[in-house]
Structure formats: structure tokens, C-alpha cells
Amino acid sequence: MRTRCHPDMRNEIDILGHVPEPSKKSERDLKYSTELNRWFLTPIGMWPTRSTTGICEKVFSEVLVITSCFLICFLLVPCGLHTFLKERDPTLKMKMIGPLSFCCMSITKYLFLVARKDSIRVCFEHMDVDWRRVKLLDDREIMLDNAKLGRFVVWLCAAFMYGGGFFYHTIMPFSVGNIVTPDNITIRPLTYAVYEPLFAAQTTPAYEIVFIIQWFSGFVNYTVTIGACSLAAIFVLHICGQLRIVMSRLENLVEGSSDGKCLEDRMAEIIELHLRAL
Template sequence: MRDEHSVLGVIPAPSGRSKADLRYSTELSRWFLAPIGIWPPKSDAHIIEKIISELLVFLSCFLICFQLVPCLLHVFIKEQNPKRKMKMIGPLSFSFISISKYLFMIVRKQQIYYCLEHIDVDWRRVAHLDDREIMLMKAKLGRFVAWLCAAFMYGGALFFHTVIPFAARSAVTPDNITLRPLVYTIYDPLFSAQTTPSYEIVFTIQCVSGFVVCSVTTGACSLAAVFVLHICGQLTIVRSRLDTFVRGRKDENKNVERRMAEIIELHLRALRFAIRIEGILTEVCFIELVGCTMNICFLGYYFMTEFDQNLASGPITYCILLVSFAFNIFIFCYIGETLTQQEDKVGRAAYMIDWYELPPKTARDLILLLAMTKNSINITAGKMAELSLQTFGGVLRTAAGYLNLLRTLMM
């Protein structure tokens, strides 16, 4: 492995501190992704642990399909009322988007494991207290983002799967059959979900599948935040090394060439990690971008229709979900913008050092670093759109435009 013979030295063995730091930075993502089988087991994990992970993947796919397929059949085969059909398309689109993201994350599971190994090595290599403080600060920000995402997503899902069905009134058919409300309508010829205990079983399974769907969205968001903010931490360390490059740190005794080699390798290592993260997240980000645009549009429509009916539970639930989806896409765009800004700051730091105090050969080596920072790194959505705050504004404008069209056609 190339890292073992780098100028940064041989990779130290895991210590108690490095294990605690790694656990602190990735703990929340593991909580969200392990129950759905996406969190990769270690290479030396017991075979039972690997089998359980694969079983969780199968179970999660089954639960999402149980939520998606019967309702899909009902909407496109049985339901004839356009407004009721539109009311069901929004939750269906969210489930379809979630299983699409889930499948892409399953395919990238091994790459996620390599990224976690990369972060583990970075924590083990921390030699200076200042560097560790920088990494811990970024890890703390990643945890905060994960907590916020989980609070909005699980909170909205809890309201949607409990308040909405319980607030809805049971309907009675002309055949004197009582139809009890479900979160996702079931196609009757497939199986009956209105008799006891079928209704209770189906309702419980739909709530569990809602937890899986929310875990996919929350896990993807938290994983992106952890990975990208870790890169930002490494780039911040590169910038701090550049700030002390000419005279060196007070606690180190290295010549200028050695310090330059360390800066170049740290920068290249961060760039390689960013390229790998881009490969893992690009499809997920594209699905999230398109999905959030659609969901914000649908939720705005549902909010207006429920508000017109003077029902308090519906607008509150849809408002929470609306904020949740807007926050999710904002996080993806925010971390993309932060990554690009950090790379620009590295370039400015390299430009602003007192290069005239350096030996001529070492000063010329800075040209390479400056040239590399000109090609800014970023996270894209399907290689088509860079994730930035400008993209977030575009998503909101597009969702508002589609909402206006939908309101004109349906209301």
C-alpha cells in the first residue's frame, strides 16, 4: 500500500484515541445505515455478521417493495379519481426514489468501506493537537448535520404514518364494508387489508417500511456530510501547514523540502478521497436533486388542499415534511459549496505565503500546488449539476414552478 511508504511515515497502529475519534465521527451514520445493511462490516468480521448484513439488505428491499407495489397497482389500475390519485403519487414517488438510492448505495458498499478505511488512517496519522482539533471540529459539524436531518425526516415520517391515518375517518362502501385508513392503499385483488388481523399487520409493516425509507434518506445525507466534511478538515490542515510553511511549526524540526513534501501529499490524498466520494455520491445526489424537487412540489400541493379543508393535522404534517426535504437538499448543496470554498482557500493560502523567503527551487514547487487548486473539486449530481447554494435556489424555483402548474391543473 502506497501510504505505508509515504513521506508522512508508516501508518501507526490503531490507538484508543484514534478508535474513539473514528467512532465519534462516523457513529451516527453507522446508526442509520447498519439497520438497513448498508454499513459495511469489517474485512475481518465474522461470517455471521456478513450474513446478517446481507439479510438486512434483503429485508429492507422487501419492506420498501411491500410499501410500493400494492399501492402502485391500486393507483394505476383501480383508482379513478384524479385528486385521490394525485394524493397517492407523492408518497409513491418518495418510496421509488428511496429504493433507487438504496440500490445505488448497495452497489457502492465496498467503496464506502474503502472510504471508512481512509478516514481511519487519517485519524491514526494525527500527530499534532491542532490538526486533531480541526478534524474534531469538522466531525462535530457532521454529527450536528446528521442529527438535524434525522430529527426532520423521522419526525415528519412519524406524523405521516400515525397522525394522518388516525385523523382520517373510516369510509363505508355501498356494500356496508368499513374501509379503515392506511398510509399506503393496498390493491384489493392482491390481498385484503381491511379485516382483522390483516389490517393491523399491514399497518405495522407499513410503519416499519417507513422507518427503512427514512433511514435510507437520512443515512445518505449523514454519510455525505461525514465524508465531505472530513475532506474539508484535511484541506483546512493543508491550509494551516501553508500558513506556517516558511518558518515551520515551533514543535517540529523538519527542513523546507520535507514540509513541502508533506503538504503536497496531504493535498493529493484529500483530492483522491474527494474523487472517490464523487464516484459514490453522484447518482445518489442526482436522485436526491430530482426527488426533492418533485416532493417539495407535491407537498406544497397537499398543504394547500388540506389547508382549504380546515384540517389541522394534515398541514402540520406536510409542513414538517416540506421543511425536511428542503433541508435535505440544502445539506447536499451546502457541503458541495463548502468543499469548493475550502479548495479555493488552499489556493489563496499558497499564494499568500512569503515565497520570496524560500530557496528558489522550493518557491518554484509552489507553482504546482497553485495550479492544482485552480481545478476546484466539487460534488456533482449525476455529472450534470454541481452541488452549490446556487443549485439549491434553482431547486426551490423549479419546485415552485411545477407547483404553480399543478395547482392550475388540479385545483
């Protein structure tokens, strides 16, 4: 005869138990699933800091945020002014719309990331709890499979973004070479045009400085895109793993399991796991 329990009002801790202390295995698994997020979010100051983080690390993170905003604007503002105030050729204007749109999207995504930094931290803490509570080997395998798929998606995004960005910011300007105007003025190519009234970018060493800053600005733009995609990939696939665990619990709901739990306890666990996934 199937064991039955008396239903009562229980919370998450009553059903799933207290959150265990971090173990070497849970810390290793969490690091594996979030490692790429750390790599791509740290350079732009978007890796969430804990309340126990030192003041120096917090200040350094804020400096990275300010620097990243400056670098994105260094591309967007001078190039936008040149395109709409100085450039008269409609064809060249249309060619610059694409890079300007990409910069606008980058600064928009970055500001959203900055505004939601605390929410991102909460999501990572949620993942940490899920990894700590893993007891069954099958559940761990499910979560590791989804973490592996998430890492593949992030690597794929990074390869395309950095590969295309390196070609656009490094190879393309050098392949074009210097341009000599009918007035016998030599123009050295830049990835993004610069509005001359702001500063002259064709003289040495101004040209070299602007070229290097634009290169790092492009790096920030691509890293913002990769960072946003990495968050989406890792979080979504982690949720998929949790839902697969819920499905495995549903398959064993009627047949029972070796843990000795009654039907109501197993049903409550399924509901609580589903709510956490949502």
C-alpha cells in the same frame, strides 16, 4: 540559513510515515465521527463489514439488505398498482404520486448504496488512517470541529425525517378515522393504498398486519434517506477538515515550524495531504 533537502521520488509512506497502530484516542475519535453512520446504516444492512468479520455477521447483514428491499417494495408495488390500475379519481391519483415518488427514490438510493458498499468501506478506512496519523493538537481540534458539525447535520436530518415520518405513518391514519362508503362499507385508513386483487387489507387481522408492515417499511425508507445524508455529511466535512489542515501547513510553509523539517519536506507533506483529501 534555511535547510534544504535533496528532492527524490517518494511515496506516501516516505512522506507521511507508516500508518500507526490504532490507539485508544484514535479509536475514540473515529467512533465519535462515524458513530451516527453506524446507527443509521446498521439497521438497513449498509454498515460495511471488514474482511475479519465473522460469517454470522455477514449473513445477518445480507438478510437485512433483503428485508429492507422487501419492505420498500411492499409499499411501492401494491400502492403503485392501486394508483394506476384501480383508482379512477384524478385528484387521489395526484395525491399518491408524492409518496410513490419518495418510494422510488428510496429504492434507487438503497440500490446505489448496496452497489457501492465496498467503496463506502474504503472511505471509512481512509478516515481511520487520517485519525491514526494525527500528531498535532491543532490538527486534532480541526478534525473534531468538523466531525461535530457533521454530527449536527446528521441529527438535524434525522429529526426532520423521523419526525415527519412518525406523523405521516402513525398520527395521520388515526386522525382520519374510518370512512363509510355510500354502500355502507367501512374502510379503515392505511398510509399507502393497497391493490385489493393482491390481498384484502380491510379484514382483521390482515389490516393490523399490513398497517404494521407499512410502518416498518416507512422506517426503512426514512432510514435510507438519513443514511445517505449521513454519509455525505460526514465524508464532506471530514474532507473539509483535511483541507483546513493543508491550509494551516501552507501558512507555516515559509515561516517554518518547530518540527525541524526542511522546506522540501514540508512542501511534499502539503502535496500528499492535498492528494489524500482529493
